[in-house]
Amino acid sequence: MTLRRALPGVLVLLVLTPALWAALHRVRMEERAQLWECATAHTRVGYAGVSAWRQTEWGHEVRVRHDASSGLTEYRWGETPVVLPSPSSRAADPAAFCLDPARAARNYRIREVGEGFLLGRRTSLLALEPLHEGRPTVHLTVDAATGLPLATATMRWDGALYRATSFREVAIAPQVVEPPSRPGSLARYGSACPSDKLADELGFQPLRPHYLPAGFEESASRLLESSGGMARTTYDDGITSFEITQRRILTPAQNEQALVARMGERRAEYILRWIRSERLRALVEAGDAIPGGAVVRRRKIPAHDSYELQVGDLNVTLVARADLHPDEILRVLQSLR
Numbered sequence: 001m002t003l004r005r006a007l008p009g010v011l012v013l014l015v016l017t018p019a020l021w022a023a024l025h026r027v028r029m030e031e032r033a034q035l036w037e038c039a040t041a042h043t044r045v046g047y048a049g050v051s052a053w054r055q056t057e058w059g060h061e062v063r064v065r066h067d068a069s070s071g072l073t074e075y076r077w078g079e080t081p082v083v084l085p086s087p088s089s090r091a092a093d094p095a096a097f098c099l100d101p102a103r104a105a106r107n108y109r110i111r112e113v114g115e116g117f118l119l120g121r122r123t124s125l126l127a128l129e130p131l132h133e134g135r136p137t138v139h140l141t142v143d144a145a146t147g148l149p150l151a152t153a154t155m156r157w158d159g160a161l162y163r164a165t166s167f168r169e170v171a172i173a174p175q176v177v178e179p180p181s182r183p184g185s186l187a188r189y190g191s192a193c194p195s196d197k198l199a200d201e202l203g204f205q206p207l208r209p210h211y212l213p214a215g216f217e218e219s220a221s222r223l224l225e226s227s228g229g230m231a232r233t234t235y236d237d238g239i240t241s242f243e244i245t246q247r248r249i250l251t252p253a254q255n256e257q258a259l260v261a262r263m264g265e266r267r268a269e270y271i272l273r274w275i276r277s278e279r280l281r282a283l284v285e286a287g288d289a290i291p292g293g294a295v296v297r298r299r300k301i302p303a304h305d306s307y308e309l310q311v312g313d314l315n316v317t318l319v320a321r322a323d324l325h326p327d328e329i330l331r332v333l334q335s336l337r
Contacts, residue, residue, distance in 0.1 A: 032105040038126070038140060039098035041148040042066055042073075042087050049170035053092045055163050055303065062092050067177035074177045083180040092165045094149040097138060097239075100219060104238025107131055107215035108138075116141065118150050119170055128239065132214045134325030136162060136240050146172055154323055162323040163303055190222035190232060198223070198231045206231045206246045207316060211335035213237070213328045242320035242329060244336075249313050307333060 048065040052058050063076040066087060075082045075091045087096035098104050107130065114125040121143050128138040134157045141151040151166035199205045201223055215237040224230040230247040299306045305326060307318045316336065320329045 031110050034126070035098075035105050035108070035110045035128070036101050037147045038142050038149055039101040039104060041143075041146055042068060042095045043071070044068055045146045045148055045172055046175035047095070047148060047170060047172045048175050050168045051092045051094065051165055052168065053163055053165050053303075055161070059092070061168065064091070064093055065175050065177055066093075066095065067175050069174075070177065070179075072177040072179065083177060094141075094152045094165050094167060097140065097149055097152045097154075099236045099241055100238045102238070103215065103217060103219075103236065104128075107135070107237045108239060113139075115144075119167060121145070121150065121170075121172075123150060130239075132237075133157075134213070134328055135237065136321075136323035138239060141166075143172065148172060156323045157325045162321070190224035190230075193221055193223045193231075195221040195231075195233055202229045202231055202248075204248050204314070206233075207244075207311060207314065207336040209235075209244070209332045209335045210337055211331050213324070213332070240321045240324050242318060242324065242332070245317045245319070247315050249310065249315050305329065309333065311336070 046066055046068040048063075050061050050063055052061045060077060065074040067073070071086050073084050073087045073093070075084070075088070075093075087093050089096045089099060108128050109131060110126055110128050112124060113127050116123045116125055118141055122145070124142045124144050126140040126142055128140060130137060136157060137155045137159075139153040139155070140149050142149050150170060151164070153164040154162040156162045193201060195206075195208075195218060198221065212235060216235045217237075218233060219236050219241070220234040222232045224232060224245075230245055232243055232245045234241055234243040236242075297308045299308070300322070301319075303322055305320050305322050307320075307329065309316050318329065318333060320326075
């Protein structure tokens, strides 16, 4: 082919490439805006209702009330309410499907797949699809008028159902949630602490992963008082997550002293019996060896995979959502330094 014959095609390509890039960029920006709208709907609208989780079958219902003005969200599994500063992904709340809108927009794309009705409300059906392999896909049923998610179904990395949640009843209207009467009741969640300050607070150097799955970032780091002091660091890609908890292994006498001081002799004895039984079980269970000679014990708990290992005098537990490919978690464990 001569240069003269090829020149028109080259010129067309040069003209069309910027236009195509601009069109793709516009579509991507529209997708991000749509994702942001439903991920942040709870900041604009209040809601109250009844919802539940489903894996193989529907679980216990929870009553939910969310105050968009304050951000406070109340959950009731029984008579006593739990009030949190925002909707929680640990509860059966469809509005809390997104852990971080900005990270989710970088690691997932969203597209409309249909329309429908739920609880008498017109809805948009959306699919949130990962840009990286080994991640979940989320199907969203979103209220068309407000953008509030009314139901979600999360599929694991292999396409199997991870879990779903849906409102059974819902009222979208301003709500009032009173602050908790006992702020200290949230102490079990720990206090925020920059990860580079954990060693100063704990008296030991926590391990850090030198490998993170693509798109994952550290999202929270907290100090917990139990067992003589623990560090818990959470990593997520905006949709799925894992957390690493670390503590120094105490002698039985140190454990008993710390627990009695914190909760009294009677309750401490119950916890100590559980700790002793766990240690006995650890002695007889086989583990999976990883490079460096550490032994990892893996346990499946509802909706999560838990990995526990001992490195020197540290006990390290990694808990990951079961919608993430387990090979990625093993690579994180292998990279701890």
